[in-house]
Amino acid sequence: MSKNQELGITESKEHNTGEWYAEVVQKAGLANYAPEGMSGFIITRPRGYALWESIQQNLDAKFKKTGVQNAYFPLFIPESYLEREKDIVEGFDPEVAWVTHGGHDELEERLAVRPTSESIIAPYMAQWVRSHRDLPLRVNQWASVVRWEATDTKPFFRTKEFLWQEGHTAHETHDDAWEETITRLDQYQSMYEDLLAIPVLRGQKPDHDKFPGAHTTTTVEALMPDGKSVQAGTSHHLGTSFAEAFDITYSDEDDEIQAAHTTSWGLSWRSLGALIMTHSDDQGLVLPPTIAPEQVVIVPIWQEDTQEEVLSYAEGVKKELEDAGIRVELDAREQHNPGFKFNEWELKGVPVRFEIGPYEVADEEITVVHRPDGESTKEDRDGIAEAVIDHFDEVYAKLYATAEENLAENVREADSREEILGTIGQHGGYVKTPWCGDESCEDVIKEPLSAEIVMCPFDDDEALDDDAVCSICGEQATQTAYFAKNY
């Protein structure tokens, strides 16, 4: 086995998706597994964390433009607060990490490391809201949360600690809260589509799969290459149930006390997992230029007698790109040959490569290579900082088109239990079908195949025929359901 092969990816995306994914994450320098005694945790390395920072910045700017303020609540939540939430929120019983000792002393009350913060945020929202003039109130927190679920670790998809944001808002009316819910869902969708080059499906969860206590849970879903759906972000309309339980009330214009209508919405670093999983290939990480830490790598190709002129030309190119605000790396290492460098930067996911050798210098050109498909073109040296933007757009368009095509090919229709089972069993992906709304009709798909209804499109997006019947029981259909296996 040559050194290059050891450094490179050895697993196949198509045949061994799970192992391939783990290898890409580690070899592209995104994350390491945590040490013994810490199974389920990861170390997020700078290249991985930079991607998360981009996602944060993108969403944070969107949030702030639409009236959201960030805040920070304690890492710990008293057990009695979680118990209170359990009483309120049917089905809420998170597995958490418990702090029992502070210093050398046992605590009087155990503290949970936050699995989510609504049980401590809601009581403070109740304090801060007095009058209708205090509404809408919109608070968001970027933080890490811990859920002690004993599962196989899959970096960014499944870890005991993960990074996320959770937003909580309070409004005067049901409609205001609905508008908020959809605003956040739109922002998640736009982050996936415009930053990560991942098309998503949007809709709402079946009633029996809503966030406990929610009026409506909306979701964006992304299709992964192994045919499973990822719940990529959720936005909940909570109605007045949380407000009533936590006393988030306001006095309206007539001085009457009213319960607020609240929402919550969250997106985690699972988005980063989806990004890595969607575009990468058997050579390693593939990133759209929108988010790549280095958008361009310049690899100079020289002999001893041409080294000086090639390097000086390459440095000029680098400076021009930098001045134009482009993230560029010049790989002038002398101990590696160009082929080694090509492999390494492909592994690391740099979307555009500039090759510069004596011919390029002589012709005042640059050879431009696209990471996803190896397409190679020549560009004039003159105006390169502008020309490269077009290449970014092209690379982005290629990635988006491939993902979009994959999604379109993998939404199939079926109109019987057997056909649903057979289609998902054979192809994975989504099966859309008319559904009566009854959980038992989901169960007959879930039990044999662990595929479930991941979302039902909003009526405005996909209306059902009036005479449609449920594919499973034959009763009147009320919604279109998308069945899929999921993460």
Place this chain on the structure above:
Amino acid sequence: MSKNQELGITESKEHNTGEWYAEVVQKAGLANYAPEGMSGFIITRPRGYALWESIQQNLDAKFKKTGVQNAYFPLFIPESYLEREKDIVEGFDPEVAWVTHGGHDELEERLAVRPTSESIIAPYMAQWVRSHRDLPLRVNQWASVVRWEATDTKPFFRTKEFLWQEGHTAHETHDDAWEETITRLDQYQSMYEDLLAIPVLRGQKPDHDKFPGAHTTTTVEALMPDGKSVQAGTSHHLGTSFAEAFDITYSDEDDEIQAAHTTSWGLSWRSLGALIMTHSDDQGLVLPPTIAPEQVVIVPIWQEDTQEEVLSYAEGVKKELEDAGIRVELDAREQHNPGFKFNEWELKGVPVRFEIGPYEVADEEITVVHRPDGESTKEDRDGIAEAVIDHFDEVYAKLYATAEENLAENVREADSREEILGTIGQHGGYVKTPWCGDESCEDVIKEPLSAEIVMCPFDDDEALDDDAVCSICGEQATQTAYFAKNY
């Protein structure tokens, strides 16, 4: 007691600094105390968190421009890792919060909630560094840490959980590590002086007060209005001690294995405490325009017959400022009179107030009032977005000058034990004096007064006379020492 008084600050900064500080923090909407069972924790409200975000952005940009990358390490650290650090780092014995249970199961090994992360960062740095080509390695983490110290809570100054950054770097040589140490100290100083308008003193800690295991601990110190010094940020040159203990080694150009020279440096939300404490007054929060969430508040002053024209004029001004990138709030609430609004925005620390009434509209002017001192001037409506920048500079200069004057007045010299004790006892502040370097000469000041040597200036900044003698023992002096009470 009128409603205004209840809303406003009732304590005196001069006579009751601690109570006054707590009142400003709460009434300006910066933080709340955490609920029962969580003493020592705080809720950082949006107005407080926005200030921390500004500090983060300022430092993060500086770090990134100088080669630092962010990463994220697990929230928990196995007990054996902390034990290992205890073996290495004499005197390291943090009081921590212990996680003993995950879900319903007791853990085999207790996990500490990170009190600081070097014991988990260092082993990974050891993995990532192989060759001299991997150096320098610079990793930073923004995170929350927990130290279970049972003390009176003082928001941002003393809390069991606090937000901070810790940077860890590895270098080839001692000098490289020293340059790094000073680069970070310079960045801390510049953040304090240019963003927070707080002049600081800089220097190094006495040998007996260094970070355990460090070669040199450098510090920036800020003087608070109660005459105490705050350790405002520290940057440690760790020599090779950490590298040797954690095996952070590299092969040099001759393929010889060498221990790296490492540094670490940290700054917490204590900086936010220093900001609030330094500039605020008996009317509430005072902020420099560099960091204020709202730089300008426009308060319209109308009668029924002038409301429309005043409001329309004010809206035009607001739009012009916004378009120029200025953070501006127009307070058009009808239920409050201008006096109420003045008080409220003074309490909240908006540095510049625009008053706009019928006279301003008629004369095409704006009345501009500075928060810190109430200075009022008229400006032409035309060109207001440029003129206001000068006002920001003036307000900043006023705040900085006041703090600088206070600092200059409170550095005093003394040349005997009695004089040191007497001076600090009477005035607080700093006493600078020649010192032999012996801890026992600090003890005789520390015991009666709990004042200690908070820093010794670098030789380049303040050289000692050759014949100077220690003020306490009369032996040859080796350093200038600054004694002060501290937080």
